[in-house]
Amino acid sequence: MRLKSALILLSLAILALFSCRKETVANWDVDITGPVVSSKLNIRHFLTDSLFTTSANGILNLNVNREVAYIKVDSLLKLPDTTIVNTFTTPITLTLSPGQSMNILPPTPLTFSLGDGIALKYGIIRTGNLKIKYSNSISEPLNFLYILPGVKKYGQPLIISETIPPGNNSLIKTYPLDGYDIDLTAGGTANYNTITQSYTVSLSPIANAVVANPGTGAKIELSYTEIIPQYAKGYFGMQSVPVNIDTARLDIFKNFNATNFMLSDATLDFRIINEFGAEFSGALSNIKSLNTINQSSITLSTQQLSAININRAFEANNMVNPTIKLISLNKNNSNILPFISNLPDKLTYSGNINLNPLGNTSGFNDFAYFNTGIKVLADINIPMKFVADNFLLQTVSPIDFTNLKQLDNVNYGNFIINAKNGYPFDAILQAYLVNDQNVVIDSLFVPGNNVIAKGITNTQHVVIASSYQRLYIPFDNAKLQNIKKSKNIKLKAKLVMPTPQPPEISLKDTYEIDIDIIIDVNYKVKRK
Known part of the structure; x- marks a missing residue:
């Protein structure tokens, strides 16, 4: 039932009657009766409708897909910050002419120290910088030419x-490397993690001839910083990556709670998606179902997640084709029924991942794209067939009647609820008025007069006919003033199973509670 809709239509009905009154010279009270709203109360209203499917026998199935973990192992390939200093000085007194070179020693390749046996041969830089500090100990300007043929x-x-210009750190500049391809073989297949570089230092053509004393010339400090690959290829080494304990939030059961709840069946499929061009092995452990409302915890018991081997992804046309490892848990190979019957709002997990457990099987053809890794998805299927003493559905709807002055003229009245219950259990309804401080200030239903009796069932506890009844919800002007103060209405429906031994209940797609609300008010019409 959408109580918010009922209240909105109620206020509009009162407003319409007030605005259409005849001119008079007196105040009087009138009794008004009329329909307000028709609605349906269905479990789909409390759990997202799109999550449900219907089996061949008509039983509702709750289907949920959630991302449990996303381990971004591309961070293993970040190039470390690297600084090199090159000096171009003369060992003897030398007279330099404009344009004359000072190169004494040939340039050397630059090798990045990656560790863990990583041997990269190619990459594309997503972001990164080359920062250069230039110093010149000669009195005339020097020209510097730096070429990276493989970048x-x-x-x-x-x-x-x-x-x-002359001077210490006389010029400092930063050059963005975003979008550059980088050949890390130094031009040959025998090298990895290495780039070629060449330098030329000469006296500026517009400088004056100058005498360079021994030890004078140029000093160049090059710093490669914050280099993050968009793509990398090579051998990623044999690495072990711990998966520290983490928490995944579930919002499946946030409006659903139960007492002594136990499902008859359920399955949980873990889809482990490898977006990395390398093999992995590993394990997930310490997986717990946490219900923070009831402060209860159930640890998943299964051998299916203790030794996981995942094949490498493939690439075609610069696109990743991930591989998927499917691990299915059911009531025969795990304790999945109590695990999900705990109605968790959180899952915790930990584990470990081993990269390339068999070594360099790709022949230096591992690959990785930025922002990729191993994704773990949980596909949960729950046939709505269970045993429970009772369960509670709740929802919160915002309201705002602060400026609706016409409510001040209502003396008293009743909401008259005509209800048809097609569920195999009694429904106890209550709606709480919540103010802007999130404090409950009133309730709408009268205890003892808020029970909608269960439908008529057969011996298998299947509803064969709905039950019908009428409820009266009285209100006065004071309650209406509390409605005006409210910012939210919290609707709770406690669904009570037959006692003393609650049977196994199946929720079918056809089950619902039909609600017709009629308003019967005494309204004061005032002369202006």
Whole structure:
């Protein structure tokens, strides 16, 4: 039942009657009776409708898909910050002419220290910078030319050309490396994690001839910082990655609670999706079902997650084709029934992952794209067939009648509820008025007069006919003033099973409670 809709239509009905009154010279009270709203109370209203399917025998099935974990192992391949210092000085007194080179030693390749046996041969830089500090101990400007033939963008190598003024750290510049392809073989298949580089330092063509004393010249400090690959290829080594204990939130049962609840059947499929171009092995452990409302916890017991082997993903046309490992848990290979019957709002887990457990089986052809890793999805299927003493459905709806002055003229009245119950259990209804401080300030239903009797059932506890009854909910002006103060209405429906031994109940797609609400009010019409 959507109580919010009922109240809105109630206020509109009163407002319409008030605005259509005839002119008079007196005040009088009138009794008004009329329909307010028709609605249906269905378990779909409390658990998202799109989650339900119907089996061949008409029983509702709750189907839920949630992401439990996403382990971004691409972070294993981040290139470490690397700084190198090159000096270009003369060992003897030397007279330099404009444009004359000072190169004494040939340039050396730059090798990144990645550790863990990682050997990369190619990459695309997503983000990163090259910061260079230039110093010149000669009294005239020097020209610096730096070429990285294996670092290319749009097919063109990275070339840096600067004029260095005299002085220590006389020029400091940062060059973005975003989007550059990088050949990490130094131009040959025998090298990994290495780039080639060449330097040229010369006296500026516009400088004056100068005498360079021994030990003077240029000092270049190059810092490769914050380099994050968009793509990497090579061998990623044999690494072990701990999965520290973490929590995944579930919102499936946030409006549902029960006493002595136990499902008759359920399945939980873990889909482990590998987006990485490398093999993995590992285990998930310490998986717990947490119900923070009842402060209860159930640890998952199964051998299915203790030794998991996951094949590598594949790539085609610069796209990742992930591999999927499916692990199915049911009541025969796990304690999945009490695990889900705990009605968890959180799952906790931990584990470990081993990268390339069999070594370099790809021949330096492991690959990874940015923001990829191992994703763990949980597919839960719950046939709505269970045993319970009772269960509670609740929902919260916002309201705001602060500025509706016409409510002040209502003296008293009743909500008259005509109810048809097609469920195999009694429904005890209550609606709480909640103010802007999230404090309950009133309730709408009268205890003892808020029970909708269960439908008529056969010996298998299947509803064969609905029950009918009428409820009266009295209210006065004071209760209406509390409605005006309220910001939310919390509706609770406690569904009580037959006693003393509650039978197994199946919820069918056809089960619902039909509600017709009629308003009967005494209303004061005032002369203006």
